[in-house]
Every structure is written in structure tokens, then in C-alpha cells.
Amino acid sequence: MSRYAAFVLFLFLGFEIYLSQGIEVKVNDKDDKLCLYANLMVNFSVEYETKDNKNVTAEFTIPDAFTSSGSSCDTKTSTLKINFGDGHSWSVNFSLSNKTYQADSITFSYNLSDSTIFHDPLSNDTVTVNTQPHISDVVMDTCYSCKSKEIFTTDAVSQTLWNVLIQAFVVNGSKSENITSCSADIPVTPTTVAPTTVTPTTHTTAAPVTNVTTLPPTTPTPTPPPAIPPTGRYSIKPDENSTEACLLADFGLRIGLKQGEKYEEMNLDTNGTKVSGFCGVNNSELVLEFATVTMVFSFINESQRFRLHALNVTGKMSSGVAFSEVNTNLSLWETALGSSYMCNKKQNDTITNQLSLFTFDLRVQPFGVKKGVFSTAQECSGDDTSILIPIIVGAALAGLILVVVIAYVIGRRKTYVGYQTL
């Protein structure tokens, strides 16, 4: 009984947190019925150059005074737009397909002329950046919920989102009580999860779980579970003046290092990661500098296919052990040019005898990025077991039939010696 009371109290408190701190937006359709609901927290960190040639970082959030003009709902697409301050805006585009909806892009515009945020900037332009969120496969008529922090980094801008509750395509004007949780919120419970929930259609490994309203409490500032590193979103632009990315990479990273008898693993935190690199015609490079580790991913484009061909990892493990491991002869994530490579399940790749690389929720495109978003994905084989199993079964059956036919033919030949037709 008391346990039940504590649970109800938690639900109440959880709800209270949403109401008291988040940015709440309600968008109505033309019949004045609720069609999009959002309650979320977002922090921005923007690096800009000042007139005296210093790079400084401005940190700000959406103030209580904002408007939602520009938001709209349609049957298959909808837009959440939040306008604040002197010409800043933050918007998310959603689309609906089948029985699920997803967020296609986040567009953030900031006005460098706003002297309350940017002091003495070199430029007075309004800058727009596009990122691709990981809000997908949200079951229709449920709210997407993500209490965990998600960080989107493009070279000058970092956006941190947390305590997110969004429902696009609200049915009949009332927000759903059912929840689709993001994968970061779902505690890693080995094997014992009963498959009772409704599973969304595609992308099974990354798919959020529906209706898990009874999740254990996450504190307002949760740290991701040690089991899975946070998914970072990194992008490179062709030059400082372009608005669209030419290289995109989303992944959570972990490295495993062997030193003599000792083996240590370390998750790489997206917080404060410095992103650099370049895009070329035949070579592209992504450099990620975490607090203690620097990773250089070199991609190559050869006969209409790209692959990760070199990885250079240097740094210090949390135990203080310094290391430097390079392999310039890799063939990972190989995909046709014009596509992106995707692998949602955990991947373990041996880089050197000492170093293993683990990736989670991987999606990369080092060449041929169009409009700043990923092209069609080619998925790693392990992601598609649902397709693979029937193929294997089918192939086994075909093999069996062939064996039977051959045995029959041989049998006939033994019985009637000579060349008789069957």
C-alpha cells in the first residue's frame, strides 16, 4: 500500500517538474483544437568571434516570454516553432507515416545583433543551423518522452535537450496519456523484459518502447547509465560560411583498451566535445576531441563506395594510462556513395591488438550529403534480422529440395542404367 502511495507521489512530482520548469507550447489547428503539444527544456551554447578576434561562447536558454507563431499542423507534417528574444527561433519539423511519426529536423536561428546575448560580435548576421534529431518511430497517439539529456553539436552550436514531452498529430484535440520513451530513458535490464508492448514497425533496435509509464524515477539532471554511451551528433561544414553540413556522424562511442593483462573500457561523453575535420572529394576526416581522448576518423571514397579506412585514437584512459593506437588499413562501414551507413545495434570492431571500438546507434555519411541531412541508409546486416531469418530458412529449404532432386536423379540412373528421360 505504502509502495503504491510512493509511486503515485512520484508520478505527481514527475508531472510537477514538467509543468514548473519546461517551455510549454500548445498549437491549435484551424478548428481551434489542440494538434501539437510540447513541453521541454533546451539550452544553447554558441561560439562566436568578437571584434577583437576572440572566440567566446554564449550560453542561453529560451526565456519565459516566447511566441509560437509559425507553428502549424497539417495531416502529414507539422511544425513547432518557438520565437524568442530579438529574432531568435527554434523549430522542429515532424512528419507522419504509417502509424508512427518522427521529427525530421531541428532548425535553430540566432541573431548575433542581439547585444543582450552576444557581446561585441564581429558579425551581425542571423545564423541558421540544421540538425537531425533522433525522435523517430513514435507511435501515433502517444507522447514522445525523453528525460535524459540529448546533445546536438554542430561546429559552433551545441543544443542540449532534456525533460522532453512532445506529441505531434494530437488526435481529437486531447493529449495522449500514453508514452513512447526514448531509448536513453529505458533502463538496461538484461533478458527479463517481457515482450508485452506494441512494437513499432521498423528500426527495431533503436525503436522506443511504447507505454512504459511505470519507468523508475530519473532525476531532473540524469546521467546516462554507464552501460550505454550518449549518442553524439557531429557534423562538418565545407567552409565557415556555409549553412549546410557536408559530413554527418551520429554515434555513441566506447573504447576498450588492453594494456598487458589489464583491459579497460571507457564511454566517451559528448559533453564539450570539439569537432573539426574536412570534406573532400575522395577523402574526408572527422576529428573528435573529448576531454581526454582524441579520435581521427578518416574516410575514403573509392570506386563509388566509401569506408572508414583509418582511425587514430590517442589519449588517456580514466586510469591515467596514456595510449596511441592507429590503424590505417580498415574497411569499416562500407557503403555505396550517396547513401549513409546505419547500424543501431552495438558493434565491436578490433582496431589494433590493444584497441577495440564499440559504436552504438551509428549513422554516418562522409560524402555526398545533400541539404544537410542524411541520405537513405544502408543498414548493417545485424539490424535486419527480421529479414535475414526468412532468407536463411528459405535458402536452407531450397538446398534441401536440391539434395532431394539430385538423390532422386541418381537413384533413377542407378535403377535404369543408360540415358533415359525422367
Ligand SMILES: *[C@@H]1O[C@H](CO)[C@@H](O)[C@H](O)[C@H]1NC(C)=O
Ligand atoms: C542550462 O543553462 C542554465 C543557464 O545557463 C544553467 O544554469 C543550467 O545548468 C544548464 N543546464 C544544463 C542541463 O546544461
Ligand SMILES: *[C@@H]1O[C@H](CO)[C@@H](O)[C@H](O)[C@H]1NC(C)=O
Ligand atoms: C575562432 O573560430 C574560428 C572557427 O572555428 C577559427 O577559424 C578562428 O581561428 C578562431 N579564432 C580564434 C582567435 O581562436
Ligand SMILES: *[C@@H]1O[C@H](CO)[C@@H](O)[C@H](O)[C@H]1NC(C)=O
Ligand atoms: C536582430 O537584432 C537586432 C538588434 O536587436 C534587431 O534590430 C534586428 O531586427 C534583429 N533581426 C531580426 C531578423 O529579427
Ligand SMILES: *[C@@H]1O[C@H](CO)[C@@H](O)[C@H](O)[C@H]1NC(C)=O
Ligand atoms: C519545416 O517546415 C516548414 C513549414 O512546413 C518549411 O518551411 C521548412 O522548410 C521545413 N524545414 C526543413 C528543414 O525541412
Ligand SMILES: *[C@@H]1O[C@H](CO)[C@@H](O)[C@H](O)[C@H]1NC(C)=O
Ligand atoms: C508502412 O508500413 C509498411 C508495412 O508495415 C511498409 O512496407 C512501408 O514501407 C511503410 N511505409 C513507410 C513510408 O514507412
Ligand SMILES: *[C@@H]1O[C@H](CO)[C@@H](O)[C@H](O)[C@H]1NC(C)=O
Ligand atoms: C551589420 O554590419 C554591416 C557591415 O558590417 C553594417 O553595414 C550594418 O549597418 C550592420 N547592421 C546592424 C543592424 O548593425
Ligand SMILES: *[C@@H]1O[C@H](CO)[C@@H](O)[C@H](O)[C@H]1NC(C)=O
Ligand atoms: C493507451 O494505449 C492502449 C493500448 O494501445 C489503449 O488501449 C488506450 O486506449 C491508450 N490510452 C490512451 C489514454 O490513449
Ligand SMILES: *[C@@H]1O[C@H](CO)[C@@H](O)[C@H](O)[C@H]1NC(C)=O
Ligand atoms: C498503456 O497504458 C494505459 C494506461 O496509461 C493502460 O490502460 C494500457 O493497458 C497500457 N497498454 C499497454 C499495451 O500496456
Ligand SMILES: *[C@@H]1O[C@H](CO)[C@@H](O)[C@H](O)[C@H]1NC(C)=O
Ligand atoms: C566567408 O565570408 C567572409 C565574409 O563574407 C569572407 O571574408 C571569407 O573569405 C569567406 N570564407 C570562405 C571560406 O569563403
Ligand SMILES: *[C@@H]1O[C@H](CO)[C@@H](O)[C@H](O)[C@H]1NC(C)=O
Ligand atoms: C558538461 O560540462 C560542464 C563543464 O565542463 C559541466 O559543468 C556539466 O555538468 C557537464 N554536464 C554533463 C551532463 O556532464
Ligand SMILES: *[C@@H]1O[C@H](CO)[C@@H](O)[C@H](O)[C@H]1NC(C)=O
Ligand atoms: C595519430 O595522432 C597523433 C596525435 O594527434 C599524432 O601524433 C600521430 O602522428 C597520428 N598518427 C598517424 C599515423 O596519423
Ligand SMILES: *[C@@H]1O[C@H](CO)[C@@H](O)[C@H](O)[C@H]1NC(C)=O
Ligand atoms: C570485442 O571483440 C574482441 C575481438 O573480437 C573480443 O576479444 C572482445 O571480447 C569483444 N568485446 C566485447 C565486450 O564483446
